[in-house]
Amino acid sequence: MATTTATITLSSTDLLSDELALTTTCTLTKTTTSTGIEDTTGLNRKKITSTAKGTTSGQITLYTADDFAAIPYLYIKNLETTVGNRIFIYDDTTSGDPIQFQLDAGDWAFIPMHGDKTYKAYATTNPTSMEFMVMGQDQ
Amino acid sequence: MATTTAAITLTSDLMSDSISVSASSTLMKAGTTADGLDQMDYGVIEIPTGDQYDLICSTPTASKATKLYVKNHSIDETRYVSIMIDAQDIGRLYGGDWMFIPADFHDANADVEITSNGGTNKIEYALLHEGTTLVAS
Numbered sequence: 001m002a003t004t005t006a007t008i009t010l011s012s013t014d015l016l017s018d019e020l021a022l023t024t025t026c027t028l029t030k031t032t033t034s035t036g037i038e039d040t041t042g043l044n045r046k047k048i049t050s051t052a053k054g055t056t057s058g059q060i061t062l063y064t065a066d067d068f069a070a071i072p073y074l075y076i077k078n079l080e081t082t083v084g085n086r087i088f089i090y091d092d093t094t095s096g097d098p099i100q101f102q103l104d105a106g107d108w109a110f111i112p113m114h115g116d117k118t119y120k121a122y123a124t125t126n127p128t129s130m131e132f133m134v135m136g137q138d139q
Numbered sequence: 140m141a142t143t144t145a146a147i148t149l150t151s152d153l154m155s156d157s158i159s160v161s162a163s164s165t166l167m168k169a170g171t172t173a174d175g176l177d178q179m180d181y182g183v184i185e186i187p188t189g190d191q192y193d194l195i196c197s198t199p200t201a202s203k204a205t206k207l208y209v210k211n212h213s214i215d216e217t218r219y220v221s222i223m224i225d226a227q228d229i230g231r232l233y234g235g236d237w238m239f240i241p242a243d244f245h246d247a248n249a250d251v252e253i254t255s256n257g258g259t260n261k262i263e264y265a266l267l268h269e270g271t272t273l274v275a276s
């Protein structure tokens with residue numbers, strides 16, 4: 001069985017009176033079990049060339065609905081260095097294509113998402129580089 | 140200026156070669172690389188199953204930078220919490236899972252809502268931000 005872990009560290013020496021040093025690790029498992037996940041897209045690096053949702057090309061599909069069972073774990077990072085070059089992650093399945101979250105230059109995110117929705121990305125600038133990986137259980 | 144960093148490490152033996160991905164970012168206010176986020180709401184709370192609750196009801200200012208961290212401390216892998224922002228499904232955290240996103244609070248109603256499923260879930264959360272709209276008493 002494969003073992004996949006995700007660790008986050010939030011740290012600051014001057015945000016609070018005491019030092020902030022929060023670290024936690026989770027092991028990525030098949031939904032409702034303690035068995036490790038077995039599938040991943042691998043790490044991708046791509047350029048987004050679309051500056052709007054709903055356009056016919058240039059958006060990047062991060063995950064297609066029902067590709068994985070239940071929970072796809074998404075890691076994504078905006079590789080740009082210019083502040084304001086944002087990436088928008090949106091739900092392409094739900095009416096209105098609601099935005100899930102946005103990444104400014106240098107930002108990253110990690111989130112267990114909904115497996116029955118398609119997620120895509122567009123950006124404020126053409127092109128915008130990003131990397132992403134989806135981990136979970138294929139079905 | 141406060142300096143706060145968020146780092147992630149992903150490791151796995153899923154593939155022929157080991158996966159080891161690391162990323163780190165300094166949490167900045169919107170539109171700048173010179174001024175860090177300097178406010179934080181942090182808490183640990185038990186969420187009973189059933190109703191949807193506002194996890195964070197003091198709405199972060201739209202268009203400002205905001206980072207949201209949530210962890211489900213349940214040790215029962217069948218329990219989960221659903222996270223919504225402005226009534227939109229964002230994520231689902233089963234026991235032990237955590238999430239970290241630069242949240243998109245695009246209007247004044249975009250608070251963070253949470254629903255517990257399968258039983259009570261203990262949640263740890265942190266909202267790092269540069270200002271919220273406080274709720275008048």
